[in-house]
Amino acid sequence: MKVRFFGALAGGLVLATAVPAHAERDTERFTSLTVFGDSLVDAGNVFTATGGAIPAASAGYFNGRFTNGFDYTDLLSIDLFGAPTLASLQGGTNFAFGGARASNTDPRVPDFGEQLGLYAGYLAAGNEVDANGLYILNFGGNDILNAPDDPAAADVVIRQAAQDYAAGVQALNDIGVRNVLLTGFPVAGPLGFNAENYLTQELDALSLTSDTSFFRYSYLDFFNRVIADPGALGLPSQRLDITCQAAGAAAIANGCDGIFSFDGIHFSAPIHEALARDMDSQFNLLGSVPEPTTWAMMIFGFFMTGTAIRRRQRVRVSYS
Numbered sequence: 513m514k515v516r517f518f519g520a521l522a523g524g525l526v527l528a529t530a531v532p533a534h535a536e537r538d539t540e541r542f543t544s545l546t547v548f549g550d551s552l553v554d555a556g557n558v559f560t561a562t563g564g565a566i567p568a569a570s571a572g573y574f575n576g577r578f579t580n581g582f583d584y585t586d587l588l589s590i591d592l593f594g595a596p597t598l599a600s601l602q603g604g605t606n607f608a609f610g611g612a613r614a615s616n617t618d619p620r621v622p623d624f625g626e627q628l629g630l631y632a633g634y635l636a637a638g639n640e641v642d643a644n645g646l647y648i649l650n651f652g653g654n655d656i657l658n659a660p661d662d663p664a665a666a667d668v669v670i671r672q673a674a675q676d677y678a679a680g681v682q683a684l685n686d687i688g689v690r691n692v693l694l695t696g697f698p699v700a701g702p703l704g705f706n707a708e709n710y711l712t713q714e715l716d717a718l719s720l721t722s723d724t725s726f727f728r729y730s731y732l733d734f735f736n737r738v739i740a741d742p743g744a745l746g747l748p749s750q751r752l753d754i755t756c757q758a759a760g761a762a763a764i765a766n767g768c769d770g771i772f773s774f775d776g777i778h779f780s781a782p783i784h785e786a787l788a789r790d791m792d793s794q795f796n797l798l799g800s801v802p803e804p805t806t807w808a809m810m811i812f813g814f815f816m817t818g819t820a821i822r823r824r825q826r827v828r829v830s831y832s
Contacts, residue, residue: 541798542644542691544644544645545588546607546647547605547608548608548627550609550612550613550653551608551612552578552583552650553583553606554583554610555597555598556602557608561609571757580767580768580774580780580781581784583779584785584791586784587788592797607622609621614677615669617658618654624649624651624676624677625680641687646693647691649677649692649694651673651695652696653698655670667706674710674711675714677694677714678711678714678718681715682719685724692727693795693797696731698732708732745789746789747786755776756774756775768780
């Protein structure tokens with residue numbers, strides 16, 4: 513079972529870092545961003561590994577991303593820290609690789625467990641687990657896309673992917689990670705919904721520490737809302753019948769606005785922007801804790817407002 517692998521990996525990660533599992537948090541919202549995942553959030557690891565061949569800029573891909581702009585993790589990072597995420601092969605903490613799966617099945621690509629192994633190496637090099645950092649996990653699509661055609665065999669694969677996805681969350685929790693944003697399996701239809709149910713069952717069985725903030729984001733819910741009411745997400749009506757690449761150079765030059773998919777697999781840049789906005793709306797990812805002086809000013813403002821209201825009420829009574 514792959515779950516055993518994650519258990520062993522968690523032990524290795526604990527040995528790789530001297531940071532206690534219950535490290536104190538700072539007062540700021542988040543102080544770092546670490547990413548594990550697939551091509552939806554790859555900031556350039558595959559691009560770097562292939563010498564710039566994949567994804568090709570000549571096909572409209574942007575700066576090593578599998579879309580025509582920054583992905584949603586980049587956009588959150590820009591809002592939080594002023595810069596996009598940086599691929600781990602370029603010295604950053606975005607360990608995502610295009611093609612990666614939740615289960616370790618593809619020897620050509622670092623899957624989730626192997627990405628955690630890369631993170632263990634990062635810790636062993638003298639870096640620390642940031643208990644106040646945000647850790648984004650984006651897996652599941654490739655597990656489903658590469659599942660067998662036979663329903664029974666596919667069911668086994670998807671169940672295993674759900675187990676491994678959840679086991680990775682537990683491994684991170686056990687080494688001191690305290691803020692996890694996990695996306696669901698991004699595939700609609702009967703198989704996709706089964707996958708979401710399997711993932712829910714596995715996540716519900718986790719033993720996370722009481723101070724862990726766990727944010728679960730549903731791609732399926734997002735997709736449904738994009739189709740039903742794109743305006744509510746700040747989007748124009750979306751074309752689902754054509755990709756931005758197929759629409760041609762003019763569509764790419766226009767930023768793929770109004771086209772859901774860039775290449776038939778990956779979201780267009782406007783969809784990533786909507787994702788970042790929606791995640792922040794749901795989880796207040798960009799919010800911050802007011803400083804003590806700010807709280808004092810707010811309380812004083814409430815006091816003055818209340819005093820003014822009472823004064824106006826007294827005036828109305830005395831002259832009635």
